[in-house]
Amino acid sequence: MRNENKTKDQLIQELVKMRKKIADLEEITAKRKQVKTELKESEKKYKDLVEETPIGIANIGITGKIIYINKRLEKISGYSREEVVGKGVFKLGLFSNEMLKILKERLKVRFRLRGGSVRLRREIHFKRKDGKWIWIEITAKLIKKWGIPFSLRITVQDITERKRAEEKIRDSEERLKILFGYAPDAYYISDLKGNFIDGNKAAERLIGYKREELIGKSFLKLKLLSLADISKAAKALVKNIMGQPTGPxxxxxxxxxxxxxxxxxxxxxxxxxxxxxxxxxx
Incomplete structure (x- = not known):
């Protein structure tokens, strides 16, 4: 029907419908803009979070080229992102030969796996830009897009101080073990049930038994003591349970x-x- 044949009311109704469609389109457009703005804000927050996190983060392409590193990884490695982005991680000398082999193997996994995710966690030596080797804990996760391997997400934490502390503890434990083992007096360790856990060489010489013959066994059931002395030893053990020393x-x-x-x-x-x-x- 041509407009000249339409009544005034019909034209008004069509105009109202057209205005409603325009309003609906404007609302859809506004919502899309809002979603787009919120998405940009969300992406910025995520980028800021990744950038400022206290954990080093890097993205490495499946060819081994570095795509991105955050500020923390710049500090850990001593390299600026401008120095490493776009370069092959295998050619920078950051990792020992052993770790390079592991990383290459993980990258090859992309050709064999199509489902799930591939994770790698290792404590390894890492070479800083200044040539100093440090200990890091590295986690690598295979990232896929549309089911196709795309990159490795690497997280890095500097654990050098923790490793040094662990080494000091091991050294201390080793020294104590030597002192315990070679002390001139007979030393033994038992649990609160009287079961032998350890003994030194002087204790072996004193009773004539090897430590292996006594470990896991209770002095209450062995023939090391007379009945009278077993009662005395049991009373001493009760005091030990109460946190009290005994003797001599x-x-x-x-x-x-x-x-x-x-x-x-x-x-x-x-x-x-x-x-x-x-x-x-x-």
Whole structure:
């Protein structure tokens, strides 16, 4: 129907419908703009979070080229992003040969896997720009787009201080182990049930048994003590359970060769790796 044949009311109705469609389109356009703005804000927040996080982050393409590193990784590595982005991670000398081999193997996984994600976690040596080698904990995750391997997301934490602390603890434990093992007095360690856990060489010489013959066994059930001395040892153990040291108390020990030896034993409750044990000295 031509406009000249339409009534005034019909024209008004069509105009109202047209205005409604225009309003709907404007609302859709406004919502799209709002979604787009919110998406940009969300992306900016994510980028800012990644950029300022205290963990080093890098994206490495499946060809091995570095796509991105954040500020923290710049600080850890000593390199600026301008120095490394676009360059092959395998050619910068950042990793030991062992780690390079592992990373290359992980990159090859993209040809074999089509589902799930590939993760790698290692504690490795890492070479800074200044030539200094540090310890880092590295996590690598295979990122896919539309089901196709796209890149590796790398997270890096500097754990050098933790490694140094662990090394100091190991050195300290090793020294204590040597001192314990070669002390001139007989030393032994038992749990609160009287089961032997360890003993030194002087203790082996004192009773004639090898430590392996006694570990895991209770002095209450062994024939090392007389019945009277077993009662005395049990009372000492009760005090140890209450956190009290005992002794020196005199005991007669039955040696492996059936001979006897008189000793004075002092016991001390000690904490080892959070566990209360008894240190005995004879």
């Amino acid at each position: 108390d005199e005991f007669v020990l039955n040696r492996k060769d059936n001979s006897r030896v008189i000793v004075e034993i002092s016991t001390y409750p000690v904490k080892i790796k959070g566990r209360t044990l008894v240190l005995g000295i004879a």
